[in-house]
Amino acid sequence: MADSSVSYKCPNCGAPLSFMPGKKTVTCEYCGTEFEVAAIEELFQGKQELAARAAEAQEAKWATEDAGSEWSGDEAKALHAFTCSSCGAELVCDENTMATECVYCGNPTMIPKRFDGMLKPDYVIPFKKTKADAVAALKEFYKGHLLLPSNFTANNRVEAIQPMYVPFWLFDSKITAQAEFRAEKHHVITTPNEIITEISVYNCRRAGTMSFERIPVDGSKKMDDAYMESIEPFNYNDLEKFSAAYLTGYLADKYDVDAEASSARADKRVETSAIEVFKDTLEDFDEVQLENAAVIKDVGKVSYAMVPVWILTTRYNDKPYTFMMNGQTGKVVGSLPYDTTKALLYPALCSLVLMPVIYFLLLVLT
Amino acid sequence: MWKKFLSLLAVILFLNVAVTSAASIEPVTDKAGLLKPTEVELLNQRIRDVEQKHKIKIGVVFVKSVGNKDMIEASDEWRDKYFSNGKNGGIVLLVAMDKHKYEMATDRRMVQQITDSDGIPYLKDKFQSELSDGNYYGAAENFVKGVSELVSYYETHGVAYGQRVPGELDPMAAAVAVVTSIILGVFIRSALIGSMSNIHHAMEALDYLKKNTVKLNESRDTFLFMHVQRRPRSSGKSDSSGSGHSGGGGGGGSF
Numbered sequence: 001m002a003d004s005s006v007s008y009k010c011p012n013c014g015a016p017l018s019f020m021p022g023k024k025t026v027t028c029e030y031c032g033t034e035f036e037v038a039a040i041e042e043l044f045q046g047k048q049e050l051a052a053r054a055a056e057a058q059e060a061k062w063a064t065e066d067a068g069s070e071w072s073g074d075e076a077k078a079l080h081a082f083t084c085s086s087c088g089a090e091l092v093c094d095e096n097t098m099a100t101e102c103v104y105c106g107n108p109t110m111i112p113k114r115f116d117g118m119l120k121p122d123y124v125i126p127f128k129k130t131k132a133d134a135v136a137a138l139k140e141f142y143k144g145h146l147l148l149p150s151n152f153t154a155n156n157r158v159e160a161i162q163p164m165y166v167p168f169w170l171f172d173s174k175i176t177a178q179a180e181f182r183a184e185k186h187h188v189i190t191t192p193n194e195i196i197t198e199i200s201v202y203n204c205r206r207a208g209t210m211s212f213e214r215i216p217v218d219g220s221k222k223m224d225d226a227y228m229e230s231i232e233p234f235n236y237n238d239l240e241k242f243s244a245a246y247l248t249g250y251l252a253d254k255y256d257v258d259a260e261a262s263s264a265r266a267d268k269r270v271e272t273s274a275i276e277v278f279k280d281t282l283e284d285f286d287e288v289q290l291e292n293a294a295v296i297k298d299v300g301k302v303s304y305a306m307v308p309v310w311i312l313t314t315r316y317n318d319k320p321y322t323f324m325m326n327g328q329t330g331k332v333v334g335s336l337p338y339d340t341t342k343a344l345l346y347p348a349l350c351s352l353v354l355m356p357v358i359y360f361l362l363l364v365l366t
Numbered sequence: 367m368w369k370k371f372l373s374l375l376a377v378i379l380f381l382n383v384a385v386t387s388a389a390s391i392e393p394v395t396d397k398a399g400l401l402k403p404t405e406v407e408l409l410n411q412r413i414r415d416v417e418q419k420h421k422i423k424i425g426v427v428f429v430k431s432v433g434n435k436d437m438i439e440a441s442d443e444w445r446d447k448y449f450s451n452g453k454n455g456g457i458v459l460l461v462a463m464d465k466h467k468y469e470m471a472t473d474r475r476m477v478q479q480i481t482d483s484d485g486i487p488y489l490k491d492k493f494q495s496e497l498s499d500g501n502y503y504g505a506a507e508n509f510v511k512g513v514s515e516l517v518s519y520y521e522t523h524g525v526a527y528g529q530r531v532p533g534e535l536d537p538m539a540a541a542v543a544v545v546t547s548i549i550l551g552v553f554i555r556s557a558l559i560g561s562m563s564n565i566h567h568a569m570e571a572l573d574y575l576k577k578n579t580v581k582l583n584e585s586r587d588t589f590l591f592m593h594v595q596r597r598p599r600s601s602g603k604s605d606s607s608g609s610g611h612s613g614g615g616g617g618g619g620s621f
Contacts, residue, residue: 147558178584190599197595207584215571229568269571276570277580335563343555351551359543363536 008044008248011035018249021127021327026245040245119255121242123305124165125234127250127327131161134310134325137332141323146346147338152316159320160313163327165247165306166223167255170214171266172301177274178207179293183285202285206278209298212270216307217262219255223309225265230333231326234307238328242306252306259302271295391425391448393417398428398463400502409506416510420517422476423452426506431464437618438610441471446613454517455479459509461497468497469618477615479520480513484528486617488512497621 008017008026015030017040025034129137135158142153180203187198214236218228240246275293282288308327313320316337323334393413394406401409413424425448432440441460449456455476461468470489472480480486492512496505519527530536 145562147562174579183587192599194596194598197597198592199595200592201590203588203590205584205586205588206582208580208582210581211576211579212571212574213576215574224565226565226567230565232568233573266571269568273570273572273575276572277575281582281585333564335565338559338562343559346558347551347555350554351547354550355543355547358546359536359539362539362542363530366539 008040008245016249019126019246021130021133026248037243037245040248041243044244119304121167121306122303123170123239124242124246125236125238125305125307125328126240126246127163127308128238129308129310129325129327129330131163131310133330134161134163134312137325137330138312138314138323141332141334142336145336145338147342148336149316149339149342152337158312158314160311162311163250164309164311165250165252166228166309167219167253168216168228168305168307169219169255169259169262169266170216170303170305171263171270172211172213172299172303173215173266173270173297174209174211174299175270175274175295175297176207176209177271177278177293177295178205179275179278180205180291181279181282182289182291183282184287185284186286203291204282204285204288206281208278210274210277212273214303215266215269216305217265218307219257219259219262219304220253221256222253227322227324227333228309231309231324231329231331234326234328239305247306250308255304259304263300263302267295267297270297393424393426394506395425395427395429398430398461400428400463401506402503405503409503409510412507413510416514416517417452420514420521421453422513422517423449423456424510424513425449425456425458426509427458427460428502429460429462432460432462437462437465437467437469438471438616441469441616441618442611442613445471445473449473452476457513459493459506461502461505465620467618467620468494469616471611471614471616473614479526480516480615481526481528482615482617485516485526486615488516488527490617490619494619494621 009015010017010028010031010033012033013028013031015028017026017028017035020027020029023034025036026040027034138158142148183202183204185200185202187200189196189198216228216232216234218225220228271293274295275290279288279290310325310327312323312325312334314323315321319337321334321337323332325332392406392410394401394409396406409426413426416422417424425444427444429440435443437460440462441458444460445456445458449458450473452473452475455473455478457470457472457476457480459468459470470486472486480489489509489512493505493508496502496508516527523531525531
């Protein structure tokens with residue numbers, strides 16, 4: 001039976017290949033041989049086609065009536081089995097997994113079947129940060145948080161660290177926008193008896209054009225949108241033409257939210273930004289309030305890219321805490337637990353210190 | 367030389383006598399004919415007792431009119447002319463019958479003991495009802511009594527009536543400090559808890575704006591209208607500011 005997955009193995013020594021963060025080539029960690037991305041892609045293209053056909057055949061055999069199991073039709077659609085080409089273990093992954101590693105032997109594995117019927121990514125931002133960088137960045141992230149429980153850092157052990165390429169839609173847009181603001185200029189005159197404020201009210205109209213380049217919106221339902229927006233921004237100078245070779249050694253998902261569905265988020269951000277740009281031209285006014293705005297997209301272009309993210313999971317009081325790090329810039333985001341005693345004690349101490357200070361300030365001022 | 371010195375001394379003595387005689391005036395002046403001579407005498411005696419006791423000058427003046435002057439100006443004139451030479455300060459109550467107005471003027475030393483913010487209102491409460499009832503003797507007597515009370519308070523406590531004794535807790539300031547610090551504590555708690563997470567939705571995309579592509583086609587500011595807000599300046603709680611009196615403090619009203 002043909003393998004339904006392709007293991008990217010070194011043509012020289014047969015060891016698993018991994019794309020090393022910060023390098024332009026795929027390197028064999030064992031014999032040190034370096035391969036050009038294009039060369040590896042060509043080398044494994046045939047294997048991928050073969051593996052894809054094998055996966056189709058295996059999928060047909062994996063029909064629910066043959067299995068006769070308790071899985072419902074929907075569940076069966078969401079789960080897919082494939083065999084590891086290294087150790088032969090049967091692995092199960094969800095319908096969006098493009099690349100993963102074997103849980104038994106750790107072999108980095110591509111699942112070419114998952115590439116079918118979907119768009120091929122245009123770009124990839126290769127990982128620049130290593131696993132060690134991610135762990136160090138997480139430790140750094142803990143620092144400076146006064147309410148962090150003491151035993152969270154003392155007994156902290158990162159349960160899982162996974163590098164993942166997350167599918168992103170990158171929206172390019174050229175827009176024509178117009179907005180109307182109600183703006184006020186305040187002129188204060190002080191007389192011996194009263195303070196007179198003259199408020200001049202203006203109607204301010206602004207219209208213009210501007211372009212946005214590659215606004216990222218994640219195309220994965222599994223990834224929390226707030227997390228993905230928090231790890232921004234990305235430096236597009238490192239953007240590379242997509243090659244599956246970049247995914248070796250990493251988890252990778254294909255998109256399950258299409259560009260059309262993701263566009264609303266990009267449109268909203270474009271509109272808010274255009275209004276901000278116009279507002280910046282109203283610096284001479286003391287108060288500015290938006291009355292109405294209209295943004296028309298003149299040109300809209302979308303590209304599909306794989307973006308590197310480190311996912312780190314830790315546990316505290318039996319509750320998992322997930323942190324994510326931008327695999328390119330190293331920016332860590334997440335929510336830390338807080339100590340409820342400290343959350344009461346510290347503000348109470350601040351209040352106690354501030355109380356006499358405010359009291360004496362009041363006495364001095366009155 | 368000796369003769370010149372003697373003549374200069376004589377001139378100085380003459381001037382001094384002249385000034386002293388001009389400044390020497392009975393505490394009560396009734397140009398409106400409101401008080402009986404016995405009442406005037408009784409009041410004078412009472413005032414002299416208070417003046418001696420506290421080393422201050424007190425004047426009570428009833429006039430038919432202050433003419434073209436305003437009450438503040440007229441009361442300041444009486445104070446400066448006749449009642450400003452008290453060791454511990456001077457105060458004048460001027461009552462103008464044509465306008466049914468009264469005004470008190472305190473000098474720089476007296477305003478420390480009878481403040482515009484607390485002392486003057488205290489005195490008003492003491493005699494205003496008598497003035498309104500036409501009991502001018504009672505009003506003057508209560509005024510003198512009030513002045514004596516306020517100056518005694520100052521001598522006993524070291525601060526004017528209504529002012530905080532140094533080292534004594536100011537309950538109002540303490541209450542404001544407690545409430546403010548609790549509110550600040552709540553804000554600090556929210557900020558500390560908020561700092562435990564840096565996850566938030568991106569609202570804009572300015573990082574991805576190509577700055578050189580921004581072109582404004584229209585930039586028009588049209589003036590619509592102007593409105594004016596007026597609010598009185600707070601006079602604060604200072605001893606002498608805001609009363610309008612020069613060289614001291616004071617306050618007045620109608621009856």
